[in-house]
Amino acid sequence: MFLSHLPRSVLALLALAWASVLVLPWYWLSSFDATSLNGSLAAFWLVAHGKSVWLAGLLLPLFTLSLVLLPRLSQRQIAWLLSLGGLLALVMLLGQGFAIGLRGWDWPWVGQIVGTQVFGAIPIQQGLGFGGYAYLLAALMLMSQGLARFGLCRGDAFIVSSITLSFGLITLFVFFPVSRVLIQSVLVPDGPGGGTTWAFAAALHKLDDPSIWGLACLSSTRNCGVVWNTLFLGVVVGAGSTLLGLAFALIAGRSQWPFKPVIRLLSVLPIITPPFVIGLALILLFGRSGFFTGLLSEWFDIPRSRWIYGIYGVTLAQLLAFTPIAFMILLGVVQGISPSMEEAAQTLRADRWTTFRTITLPLLRPGLANAFLVGFVESLADFGNPLVLGGNFDVLSTKIFFAVVGSAVDESRAALLALILLVMTLAAFWVQNVWIGKKNYTTLTGKGDSGLAAILPAGVSWSCALFVIPWSLFMLCVYGIIVVGGFVVSLGRDYTPTLKHFETAFKITPSDFGMQFSGSAWNSFFATLEVAAISTPFTAALGLLIGYLLSRQKFSGKSVFEFCTMLSFAIPGTVIGVSYILAFNVPPFEMTGTGMILVICFVFRNIPVGIRATMATLSQVDPSLDEASLTLGASSLTTLRRVILPLLRPAIITALVYSFVRTMTSVSAIIFLVSAKYNMATTYIVGRVEAGEYGVAIAYSCVLIALMLAMIILIQLFVGDRALGRRKAS
């Protein structure tokens, strides 16, 4: 039969490639009038009408690719045609996309060769539309088909395509934005005419700024530079949450205290609480009209003050938010210490205190260092609490935000600050990997270890209690206020019970056209649910696919690939936010202001959990299962679907829950990306807090927490007890 030498997939991809230039609209929001172009905005017709004529170059690779339709080609010739044609198409698309900017040539050297004007007009770039993305996809997939014919990945086209597709996505949505931050931080505007130039010297000069590095606070009452603030806060929060976490872990893991379930509950709650809600609760407790402030002023005449706004408030809020993470890490380590070690010490006549001091504590040391670093990194990344509580106390994450949305917009300053934050975070992760990764003393062996864990010495036990009891009570207060706050008129002033706040936010008025969601929160609530509902399955699917590729396939560049996927997890949300603005606010990949960019942002921030969960599960699944399926004639896609997927159920659930929860709670990255049309629940709440409408904010938070609690309980019922760590130590 004609064309029988080509599989249907190649023919379909070729059809897609041609459709992308002949039928689909090439640009996203085209400034060309569709009617004046006989209705078609596809690249070919634009060129035919003398618009964006450089797009003609896109046809050349398509002709090359279409040569495979010729009869009597050898497999090797087809492989060459597809690989080179696909590559050429990618180069053409990206080349024209980046060479031409909003105001003419972005790459001046091209302009010097071709002339500043093309056919009498300065070339202007616009954001790609369906046509552009379809072209990109088809080019990538056809190239994969070609590479598979060279015998890559045992000649499996599905695997090669999956790898190039994942690679492409990670490059576009992780690597590319981050590299934009690097570039932007050394670019400066080139006078009023627009355009930019490289200016390392200027960048260095910008670095030399007392508001960043200043040490004035050591010698005077003025504030220190923002870097020192951030660093100081990170160290204090890291150390504090580690100490508190240790006390909780020792009590939970090594004592017979009756209220251990309370500790467990308190450790889960922060995971489903949007981080800034804690800051909000602190305002309600200790703000000028806060609950305790009121009590203190009535009973002891202590004047109301704003002390909570600033370093104390932020530190307290972060300690509350991140101690549970330290607790989970340290609980794992405490339980991982083999009881036989401690028993061995005791048989050597060490008393309880000596055993604790010489055996237990030293074995805990790497865990402590790890908990410290995680607390440190969380504090660096935290954005919500400094935003609502910071006052005059600046940290990098808020400074970055205000450099982008504040009165003096300075993208290159934002990029520079983001770069500093990124370097600090990556340095912490690097220390964690290099230094602690090598010193893991976990003594869990997998062999039955039947010893009894040593009981804490009385002194240690009581000192722990000294921390644990007040802190638990404090946390109960914080969560109590979140619940109560939504149901009273105004906390600290008027405690009349009311449903007013819920009404403002979630009012439903019956009308002639059925129910009308007239509450002010519905808009963002539905947008959040929509974004969560779309991004969650994508996150899980992509995470699963990448996890499968990483654990089951061999290919070059695998470790770089793995590093990039993990990168988006390690990068603070504010940096991601800035990088997305820098990368996706301008053509060719222009998508800010759309709902799509929110979905994309969540997908790539949350996939690492799906990847890790998949890799962990697959490491316990015998690879012979895949191979058995292959030798029985199943393609790798069939194998993935019928053998691997059913065995990955727990990993799928983890990925789904995690990404759902994160979508509902995170604020830092998306606050840069939301628009009037697509506001998210968290950013809406932050907005209420800034406007001083605490009642609505707290009522809304309650609804979110309840929703997520219900989700988690549902999932728990389906799959049983599974730990839901927010951010696991590697």
Added chain:
Amino acid sequence: MQTQQAPLSPRKASVEFRAVSKLYGKVTAVDQVSFTIQPGQLMTLLGPSGCGKTTTLRMIAGLEIPSAGQIFIGGEDVTLRSAADRNVSMVFQSYALFPHMSVLENVAYGPSVQGLKKSMAEDKAKHVLEMVGLKGLGERMPSELSGGQQQRVAVARALVLEPDVLLFDEPLSNLDAKLRRRVREDIRELQQRLSLTVAYVTHDQEEALAVSDEIIVMNNAKIAQRGTPHTLYSEPADLFIVDFIGDANITDVVIDKVKDQQADIQLGPLRFTLPQRGLGQGPAKLAIRPDAISLSADRGLTAGVVSKAFFLGRLWEYTIETEFGALFVTVPGRAAPFVVGSSVMLDFDVSGMVLVHDCPDKKM
């Protein structure tokens, strides 16, 4: 006849390796290996752990692509063909039964992914399950079967596609000792009944000798010797083979004289005439099988002292100190025992003695 009842009629195909090598980074797992498996024959790859047997088998299956060389199945070059496109099935060491599918679904998996209708695939699967003696167990989950039954499900699953070549990777290693003998007999019987072309990997020499038409002994990624079980036992190519196939006492001897392909050798005070096997005058190695030495209280060629004695039921295992070194000797268990420390006389059966070359490479 059973053959007529069998629903399967696999095409018989040969397997040929031409100078095939496989490298993992710097590690050479298989080094320039060439061999042919004749259609309908059971060929065993035998060798110590890590010598490259599994890698060789996986290259037949298409689970690894060779770094160099060519592979032919049924005369066709399949070197670059993926596993799914080769008509080769494999029984894995761990059985690799899909834990989320019933026995029937496991066996029907192959036909169903080939596009056969579900009911037809299951009919086929039932036939094969019956053939391997698992009739009526189709609804069970793999975890509800004994090790031997699981193994048979794995065989059934591999057979149902009527493969050109069937591969076994240490199929008995997860079974207890009693079951091993029976299962290996079943496999051999099935292979002969259906005249399957089989490649079989094991590190157990007894198993290899029992099931094979032909054995390839591998060592350090290379073929050390190939031949029928009997050839390997009676005419080992070098010291490695002697040591690996059946136990042997290796002793230093001196070849005095060579004539008519026969060599006169000196073993301490003793003299024997053995086939020369290409060796020349001078020092050489002699392999003496443990059962080629007989013990008695008073009659024999030379004297020794019993230094160790173990009773294994079927056998006595002795270590005897002689003037040319310690010798390992096995004697039927019914014979009268010798106590440790007593002196015995030793007699030698030349048919259990063979002159051997030293190892070509001493890496073993």
